[in-house]
């Protein structure tokens with residue numbers, strides 16, 4: 446099937462091309478993101494494959510439809526960037542990759558936590574300059590600390606299990622409880638308020654939707670323990686970033702690991718090193734030595750890339766064969 450793949454990077458083009466040897470779709474890679482202004486590039490492509498920060502608002506979808514697109518094959522798990530009502534009204538099918546490697550994301554969350562706690566990001570820079578001082582590098586044992594895992598789906602489960610391996614006490618929160626996970630990790634399902642007030646570390650693994658937008662807001666920070674480490678590999682807007690900055694300044698938050706940021710669209714995945722930063726909130730976040738920002742790279746492992754490509758291509762083939770779409774989001 447003729448497929449326009451938007452917002453592509455060299456590392457994924459190679460993987461898509463290799464996986465496609467078994468599928469034989471006609472793939473065209475566009476480096477630019479998909480939005481209303483670029484949607485005309487997809488004219489004549491029955492399938493469009495957007496990435497996680499592409500804009501799939503009603504206006505973009507209408508342009509795609511007018512150009513002959515019938516299938517939106519997301520190469521992401523999250524679909525908060527798609528106007529699903531508009532897609533439905535326009536008769537567009539939307540499929541996604543519900544799972545590609547929960548390990549990739551959970552392990553990245555752990556990497557951020559270990560870095561922030563043991564300050565290896567600061568040590569790395571110091572040692573390169575011949576500074577072997579240990580001042581300011583004191584961390585704490587993870588063993589025995591309380592970890593709050595909010596969202597215990599595929600990624601949250603792996604994260605909770607890894608943290609249990611460190612000897613942490615696990616608190617879990619989800620709208621659906623997983624008894625096996627609680628048993629396996631010795632964890633306990635509890636309220637958000639309990640997690641906020643007792644956890645030394647909080648990690649977010651839930652989707653962005655109306656009910657979870659700014660889940661971590663001023664009132665949530667007010668309840669947290671002083672010095673809490675907050676990790677977000679979920680979606681940026683789960684956290685009210687301005688409230689986070691306030692609580693970094695007053696010391697309530699001891700450190701924050703952010704793989705996602707509420708205004709990341711148009712910033713992440715691109716090299717802006719030669720430009721003036723215009724996002725003052727992001728610029729302020731970047732000044733804290735106890736904030737670690739990565740540009741939405743938690744998914745970025747070989748295994749995840751292969752799974753994303755294989756599932757996306759299989760989703761397209763299933764659509765072409767007229768089968769019921771098991772990865773449909775509509």
Ligand code: NAI
Pocket residue numbers: 522523543544547550595596597598599600601618619620621650651652653656657678679680704705741742743744745
């Ligand atoms: P999943 O669907 O397996 O798990 C999400 C869990 O969140 C579910 O158990 C669900 O019941 C729970 N949940 C939903 N609403 C909730 C609420 N209001 N309160 C508490 N729990 C709630 O999804 P998965 O694969 O574990 O991914 C989680 C999120 O991670 C995705 O939605 C996506 O936003 C993000 N993600 C980030 C990546 C990155 O590279 N940074 C890569 C992949 C996913």
